[in-house]
Amino acid sequence: MLNIAGTLYDWCREERRFALATVAGVSGSAPLPPGTALAVGSNGDVIGSVSGGCVEGAVYELCQETLESDGAPVLTRFGYSDSDAFAVGLTCGxxxxxxxxxVEPTHQPHLTAALAEVAAGxxxxxxxxxxxxxxxxxxxxxxxGDGPYDGSLGGEREDQTVASxxxxxLRAGRTGRIEVGGDSDTCPERLSVLVHTNAPRPRMLIFGAVDFAGALSEAGHFLGYRVTVCDARPVFATPARFPHADEVVTDWPHRYLADCDVDARTAICVLTHDVKFDIPLLRLALGLPVGYIGAMGSRRTHDHRLGLLREAGVREEHLAxxxxxxxxxxxxxxxxETAVSITAEIVAQAxxxxxLPLSRGAGPIHHPDPVGVGAATQAVA
Known part of the structure; x- marks a missing residue:
């Protein structure tokens, strides 16, 4: 539905009722991916597409029926082997x-809030x-992207599981379908949930064009990060040495970071082992609203680095x-192996x-939503 978020947000602000048709799933060859949507407003306006044109007429009629009836959701399929679907033109196989x-906007203010976030980028x-x-x-x-969730899928357990x-x-910037429930650890009802996301890939900023950076850039790419390797030494900072990085930058680390767009999903990995790079870089990084900051070195190096950062005026809460x-x-x-160690810490912190090994724990292996619950009246145990 986020492909038409701007118009849907306008309709919600106008408190205009509309029917929403969403591609919930595809198999084989299909014109458009899951999450793509078409909407029909209460005055007959149409926005979006679910098939590139071949079944739009049939879907439009379903939307009109939904607007004029009791409004109960309808899940339907169109396919090549279906004679009705073939009649309306879905011949892609x-x-x-x-x-x-x-959708009644006055009954779903959380949806309006979500569309507002998307419309604002x-x-x-x-x-x-x-x-x-x-x-x-x-x-x-x-x-x-930051803050508690809102709305409900039926119960607190379901909401926490799905939100997590x-x-x-969302961190990976991917739209996808997830299956939850059907067990006592998550929720009793089995649900298939389509997650629509609006986010660029999170950033992984690797400072120090060393051998460890090559493996880490590959691991970061595998996890869905947009990876940047930055080093002030042009002889080391070359695309040929880091083929898995999205970009390789030759610049002083702190100067490059000062002009970067970062957010709560950004991971900063400092691998330089050189105080002339590390200290000005970490002094800046520790004051930014990023999700993860790590620096390579021995415990002795770490203690020495902390002393220099304190001398540079970095506060204890930032050093933590x-x-x-x-x-x-x-x-x-x-x-x-080191790249696995680093990315494991990034995932665990996020x-x-x-x-700890799951074999040494007890209870559910999936954590509840790490940010919080959606309603003010609810509480997380």
Whole structure:
């Protein structure tokens, strides 16, 4: 639905009722991906597309029926083997699953808030139930890039589970379908939830064009980060040495960071081992609203670095944000093992994980939403 977020936000602000048709799933060859939507306003206006044209007429009629009836959501499929679908033109050989629902903006202020975030260009996600019990079908949850979620999919456990997994997709900037429930650890009802995300890929800024940076840039790319390797030494900072990085920059680290766009999903990894680079860089980084800051070095190097940062005026609460020595204790030696150690710490910190072996714990292995719950009346245990 975020492909038409601007118009939907205008309709919500005008408190205009509309029918929303969402591509909930595809199989085989299909014109448009899951999450793409078409909407029909109460005055008959149409915005968006679900098939590039081949089944738009049939979907428009379903939207009109939904607006004029009791508004119960309808989940339907169009495919090549379906004679009705063939009649309306879906001949690409695949199958698309369409959820049609009526939206009353006055009853879903959290959806208006989500669309406002998207229209303003801020990271946000909408989790939408596309399969499950009829009374939950079409329900939505707003998960912003920073802050508590809002809305409800039926219960606190469901909401926390979905919000936690939605944040993982939002951090990666990916739209996807997740399956939750059907067990006592998450929620009793089995739900299929389509997560719509609006966010660029999170950034991983690696300072220091060393061998460890090569393995770390590959691991960061695998996790969905937009990876930058920065070093002031042009002989080392070359694209040929870091083929998995999205960009390789030759500049003084602190000067480059000062002009960077960063947010709460950004990971900063300092691998330089050189105080003339480290200290001005970390002094700046520790005051920025980023998600992770780590610096490589021995414990002796770390203690010396802390002393220099204190002399440079960095406050203790900012020093507490520094992960150094960088990474989890995996006994890593090679650049590849070290990259796993570092990225494991980044993932654990983002998800409020302990970093301990699951075999040594008890209870659910999936953590609740790390940011909080959506309603002021709810509380997280």
């Amino acid at each position: 695949g199958e698309i699953e369409i959820l049609v629902q009526r 801020r990271p946000a996600a909408v989790a939408q139930v596309v399969d499950g019990p009829q009374d939950l079908l079409g329900r939505t949850l707003h998960v912003p 997994r939605t944040r993982a997709l 944000r520094l992960n150094s020595p960088i990474g989890l204790d995996l006994g890593a030696h090679t650049p590849q 998800n409020k994980g302990t970093g």
